[in-house]
Amino acid sequence: MKFTKLQSVGNDFVLLDPQGEEQDWPKLALHMCHRHFGAGADGLMLILPSEKADFRMRIFNADGSEAEICGNGLRCLIHYIAVNKLLGNLDELSIETLAGMRHAQIFKDGRIRTTMGKPMFEAHQIPVAAEPDPKHYNGQLISDFPLNINNRRVLVSLVSMGNPHAIHFCTKPVEEFPLGEVGSQVEIHKAFPKRTNFEVANILDTEHIKCGFGNEG
Incomplete structure (x- = not known):
């Protein structure tokens, strides 16, 4: 082949x-x-x-x-x-x-x-099965959505680009985040009926963001 x-x-x-x-x-x-x-x-x-x-x-x-x-x-x-x-x-x-x-x-x-299509932020578009807390969801954007991963509280913001993404914004260097360990569990979390991609992002300044990527599967 x-x-x-x-x-x-x-x-x-x-x-x-x-x-x-x-x-x-x-x-x-x-x-x-x-x-x-x-x-x-x-x-x-x-x-x-x-x-x-x-x-x-x-x-x-x-x-x-x-x-x-x-x-x-x-x-x-x-x-x-x-x-x-x-x-x-x-x-x-x-x-x-x-x-x-x-x-x-x-x-x-x-x-x-x-083109990557228009980003979608509503819960049913991502989709996310769990009902977001109103303080993290204004009907248009889900931010700091809490997930319990191996007794670690991980906050993610959610978006769909035609496929679901969960992004964790961190203040420490991306390299210090246990991406493999946490990402593999976020991807199959019960909150995401269609699974999700997982990314870690660190905002360096107004023009630069450093990211780490985990992918479904």
């Missing part, structure tokens, strides 16, 4: 072009993404034909669950399309995802610009 390995800011993927072949993609993701017995990746991506766009993207987490979209994965997919000239010399394209249509522009210097 031929595949391509790509990464964006360290978020790595195995990319397949099935060319009409059907497989048990969740099972294949489990095997191919394994760090010791597979190719090793955060996710498995498929590039597929679309009736609505230039291409369709499907993405499976390392645990076999299917994600609606992934920004880093989307950039990797567009880079693959550009390098292999799958659309000839066209510099604009559209990608169909489970989170909706995304549009991209490819620059001559190799840079990529892509």
Whole structure:
């Protein structure tokens, strides 16, 4: 089986072009993404034909669950399309995802610009199953939502970009936060019926934020 390995800011993927072949993609993701017995990746991506766009993207987490979209994965997919000239010399394209249509522009210097959709903040849009405390939720934005993770109280702010994200803002350096330990538990917390991505952010100044990323699966 031929595949391509790509990464964006360290978020790595195995990319397949099935060319009409059907497989048990969740099972294949489990095997191919394994760090010791597979190719090793955060996710498995498929590039597929679309009736609505230039291409369709499907993405499976390392645990076999299917994600609606992934920004880093989307950039990797567009880079693959550009390098292999799958659309000839066209510099604009559209990608169909489970989170909706995304549009991209490819620059001559190799840079990529892509739409990510409109951020959604309401509880049912994320979604979050637990009823937010009114002091943390004004009907439009959920901030400092408390989670109990291994006897640690973790406050997160919630947003959906077509897939759910829980962000913990910390005052200490991001490197000191136990991202792997806490993130893996936040991602599968019962408050998130569709699971969630987890990020840690430290606001350095008015123009800079340092982030650490955990991904579903």
